[in-house]
Amino acid sequence: MTDQTRSAAAALSITSVFDSGNIVVEGIDGTTATLSIRKDNESDFFQWFHFRAAAPAGTALTLRITGLAASAYPDGWADYGACVSEDRETWRRATSSYDVNEAGGTLTVRYTLESDAAWFAYFAPYSLERHHDLVAQAGACDGVTLRQLGFSLDGRPIDCLELGTGAKPIWFIARQHPGESMAEWWMEGALDMLTDPGNVHARKLLAACRIYIVPNMNPDGSTRGHLRTNAAGVNLNREWHAPSAERSPEVLCVRDRMDETGVAFAMDVHGDEAIPAVFLAGFEGIPSIKDAQLASFRKYRDTLAVRTPDFQTRLGYPEARPGKANLSMATAQLAERYGAVAMTLEMPFKDNVDMPDPAQGWSPERSMQLARDCLATLAEMVEEI
Ligand SMILES: [Zn+2]
Numbered sequence: 001m002t003d004q005t006r007s008a009a010a011a012l013s014i015t016s017v018f019d020s021g022n023i024v025v026e027g028i029d030g031t032t033a034t035l036s037i038r039k040d041n042e043s044d045f046f047q048w049f050h051f052r053a054a055a056p057a058g059t060a061l062t063l064r065i066t067g068l069a070a071s072a073y074p075d076g077w078a079d080y081g082a083c084v085s086e087d088r089e090t091w092r093r094a095t096s097s098y099d100v101n102e103a104g105g106t107l108t109v110r111y112t113l114e115s116d117a118a119w120f121a122y123f124a125p126y127s128l129e130r131h132h133d134l135v136a137q138a139g140a141c142d143g144v145t146l147r148q149l150g151f152s153l154d155g156r157p158i159d160c161l162e163l164g165t166g167a168k169p170i171w172f173i174a175r176q177h178p179g180e181s182m183a184e185w186w187m188e189g190a191l192d193m194l195t196d197p198g199n200v201h202a203r204k205l206l207a208a209c210r211i212y213i214v215p216n217m218n219p220d221g222s223t224r225g226h227l228r229t230n231a232a233g234v235n236l237n238r239e240w241h242a243p244s245a246e247r248s249p250e251v252l253c254v255r256d257r258m259d260e261t262g263v264a265f266a267m268d269v270h271g272d273e274a275i276p277a278v279f280l281a282g283f284e285g286i287p288s289i290k291d292a293q294l295a296s297f298r299k300y301r302d303t304l305a306v307r308t309p310d311f312q313t314r315l316g317y318p319e320a321r322p323g324k325a326n327l328s329m330a331t332a333q334l335a336e337r338y339g340a341v342a343m344t345l346e347m348p349f350k351d352n353v354d355m356p357d358p359a360q361g362w363s364p365e366r367s368m369q370l371a372r373d374c375l376a377t378l379a380e381m382v383e384e385i
Helices: 003-010 128-138 182-194 200-208 217-226 247-259 291-305 330-338 363-380
Strands: 013-014 023-027 032-036 051-055 059-065 082-086 096-101 108-114 117-121 145-151 157-163 168-176 207-214 265-272 279-281 341-348
Touching: 003 200, 003 279, 003 341, 013 096, 013 279, 023 168, 023 265, 051 363, 059 217, 082 341, 096 128, 108 117, 128 145, 128 217, 145 200, 145 247, 157 247, 168 247, 182 265, 182 363, 207 247, 265 330, 279 291, 291 363, 341 363
Parallel strands: 032 059, 168 207, 168 265, 265 341
Antiparallel strands: 013 051, 023 032, 051 117, 059 108, 082 117, 096 108, 145 157, 157 207, 279 341
16 A cells, blocks of 8 residues: 555545435545535525545544535434444434534534444435335235336336225325435334234234335435436425326326225324424315314324334424415315325434434334334224225
8 A cells, every 4th residue: 555545545435336325525624524515407406415535533523514504404403413323224313413604504524433434314315226125025925016107307207006905095195305315214113014914913914904015105315316306306295196108207107096996094204303292284275175084194193103202293283274285285185185184204314302312213113113103003994984
């Protein structure tokens, strides 16, 4: 090794050239890196980051992610800790602070390496390889069909797992917004429970329902390291009133399958950047709203709140006024089009402020457990849906 390569090896280096990677290196000075986040392709949205920092074990890193006042959700950075992992299995929170007045809004992350590299991300990533593992493993279970409903703009399959022998059509979809990786961790928890023959809640659901699960609505955005859009910069959760092969084939193929199956109950799984809580949003403003439909949604929500301290009803989005629902969004469109009990589940990027975990914040493990609680709650009241 020459002196030159030795000094190069000792320096801090940063890369994001991998699945769901996103970072721009503005400059590196010693152990301090100045960074920014790349916008979604053909879009102004940005918030998701995922990169690898390499330096000798013991190095105290200072990572400055700048320009965040212009990000999609600037309120997402206060009281937020960046996710970090050295083994890419356990994700913890690094000490982080946000200064709105520094370099257009800067999140400063401080972390001392225990080994020679660490991975940092907005939330614990869920890779496309893991997605393939998930659908392969679930699809191999008895009674489960893996159906490709169509293809994304970049040509990736839109996977749907179908299971259950009952008549009631139940849909779960996730990751319309690809940076909300907790939504696919939730799906892993859901599929793990539903394919466990020893789980009585699952058995009850599978006897009463035909369940359709789309673990990743937006594989192109996921692998491109997008926050909110597909390969063409389209926000899929604003396409449900008129999906098209040109802009949003991901939504079109799912909605076409829903037209074939009908929808009695639907949950669209997301993450929220700013609100430190888990909550549900409903369909209050749809034109055809029915009392029984709304009562079932509220009963589901309130029952879930009793079941798990990780869910609450105090924090959330304001309800749409009568007739003012946005029918381009999945929840409102599914409630209107099929009369479904439809809902949007939001999990935090930060933490559950009522039950904080300083080490991990909101995590893959809690996302998976929440899925089990959501399914068990549905099993409790499935006769009423
Ligand atoms: Zn979302």
